[in-house]
Amino acid sequence: MSKALLLGNEAAARGLYEAGCRFASSYPGTPSTEITEEAAKFEEIECEWAPNEKVALEAALGASIAGARSFCGMKHVGLNVAADPLFTASYTGVNAGLVIAVADDPGMHSSQNEQDSRHYARAAKILMLEPADSAECRDFMKLGFLLSEQFDTPVLLRLSTRVSHSRSLVEPEQRVSAEEKPYRKDSGKYVMMPAMAQKRHVLVEQRIEAQRTWANSAGINRAEYHSKKIGVICAGINYQYAKEALRENASYLKLGCVYPLPDALLKEFCAQCGEVFVAEDLDDYIEQHCRALGLRVHGKDRLPLVGELSQSLLRKAILGEALPAKALEVPIPGRPPVLCPGCPHRGLFFALKKRKVFVSGDIGCYTLGALAPLQMMDTCICMGASVSALHGRNKANPQNAKNSVAVIGDSTFMHSGITGLINIAYNKSNSVVVILDNSITGMTGHQQNPTTGLTIKGDPTAAVSLEKVCEAVGISRVTVVDPYDLQATEDALREALAAEKPSVIISRRPCVLLKYVKTKPALVADASACTGCKQCMRIGCPALSFQGNKAAIDAAQCVGCGVCAQLCRFSAIKGGLAQ
Amino acid sequence: MSFQKNIMIVGVGGQGTLLASRILGEVLLSQGYDVKVSEVHGMSQRGGSVVTYVKYGSAVASPIIDKGEADVILAFEQLEAVRWLPYLKLGGKLITNTQRMNPMPVITGVAEYPEDLLALLEGAGVDLLTLDALALAEQAGSVKAVNVVLLGALARQMEFGEEIWQDAVSRTVKPQFAAMNRRAFEMGYRGQSVAAN
């Protein structure tokens, strides 16, 4: 087969196919999402979006124990959610191979924190591989399955934004049909209660020792010697940055396995080279290990702990050089991401703004409601925290319940909002939770979820009824509004906040970017009727602007949602729902 | 001797920079180069400032382009051209769409869209090529084809023949839009409107 230009994530999916993987269960999260989306295109792989990462990993482990090579993918923070099964999966080990991909986001292109997932490998004592380009994404995925079965362990595949979302060349290979591994009952291995787990922990420590020996001779950990004046220890994308910055003016110890680290190789490389640098994003994970071995290396004394590295940072830190660059001496306004024209979240946030409430926020497209001009979010922590933290706020002072709401998307509610809602009902706070149901997982690029009635492959399936779930957990006040209707949305909020019991408002309208959503013709602003009051500008729609002192609507962007028209007291905006 | 060229495509989320970089990547692949393309997914695609890096040569290491490293910057919008200018190599070429799109701080009135950016760029001695890709795309049949018009303008500055590009365009876009996109490409390539055939 001829070479293809594949995203790291596409190549990882190709690796799943070629390795004979039969089951994949994941929860979306940038930059990991495309692995499972691409894997779903192969008929041979049974693929699913799970409601969250914990469920996904447990499903994948179950399939592995049943005998199918299995996969689970997530972003870095997803591993926090899946940490509970992760630590014990280390003890049970596997039957057929199990690979867990975790994609870090140094620089936080699309994340709420910058945690370094390598610590999980060490803490859970699970072997971790780190590819540096698309070809390695495919190769390491396949190797991961072999190592998983050889050492009876789950294997972590650590990706990062630049590896996941860069395209490079991959030569596709054939799929191997992995042999069936029949399940054999073995309670000493799979039933983790104290007596059994105590024995398994001993095996885990022995396994790590065996892996250490393997790591020192594994082909994926290799020294490349050129000039030995400078040596660079690196893994993943930082190998590429270092090569670009230093070419043949340095030697490289490229680590394909970042846990356990190959002690003998590290010592040998440091002995061979003059000045040695550890080039790693985020924490000083490899550097600390080198120091513990008594090796003298540079690392975070020259490089930042914050943000992603780059070839120019390495050039500067190691060679003290910078390339010349030109800039214009003009102030350049920023261009933050925005809610799309016609986004159903906009109307809801505007209604919240009018009521001047405290908003316990969550993660999704609707987090953009925190930015100007809406600025209607007070907190955003992690998926599901909107609901649980609102409960805490209202317990701290019951009066808060009169002017505070939680906002949470449909996918996020399925992920980890339900448990918070159960807590509200059970522990009795008069909290108001708004579920922004746009019928899709929007932020990560339109994945199906348990509320949409479709599977990852687009097949019809059972759809969770948000109304019934809320009622079933003990919320008797559940209302549904259309966020394009500003008055109705505001009324629903006012009534819920006044009620002496917990409420859920389902703000329901599908994302305008969904293919089946029919948009309306663009609205027009009538300059003769416009008084220039700028009321319409308060909703922060990118299709609206002021030209001179009159409102103007960009026909290429406007989808006719009519929200702005409802704000115009002079009927200067025509068309759409307003008519 | 190792050889490498670095091209950046910058614009506003939603303008179709990803498709342009994908077609460019396909062309370079068909010419036998080592190629790396780095894309943005996620948050900034929602109307934010977006950038894609395309690098090719005998052996490409890093997929990203840093300050002072780009041989060519293809900008889909004026303000983005200026924002990313520091990434241009001294003596590199800047190709920019003359289109202006107001970012949210300008829409809400807390910032102003700077005036006369193109003149300032020229004044600063930047090797500049400008075109009104929006108008050309409209003439080609769809404002959505701005990306393909701009790709045409870029192609003109590169060493491969027009047909190689047109083939890649036809392979990448949906069949029902192929003719329109081919027209859009040609307009960008010639820097002027061409009649529909």
Ligand SMILES: Cc1ncc(C[n+]2csc(CCOP(=O)(O)OP(=O)(O)O)c2C)c(N)n1
């Ligand atoms: C634990 C965890 N997993 C995944 C993500 C990535 N992520 C951020 S928001 C989101 C889902 C958003 O979907 P939804 O709640 O439906 O809101 P929408 O974007 O559609 O408005 C996901 C998967 C994350 N931030 N944290």
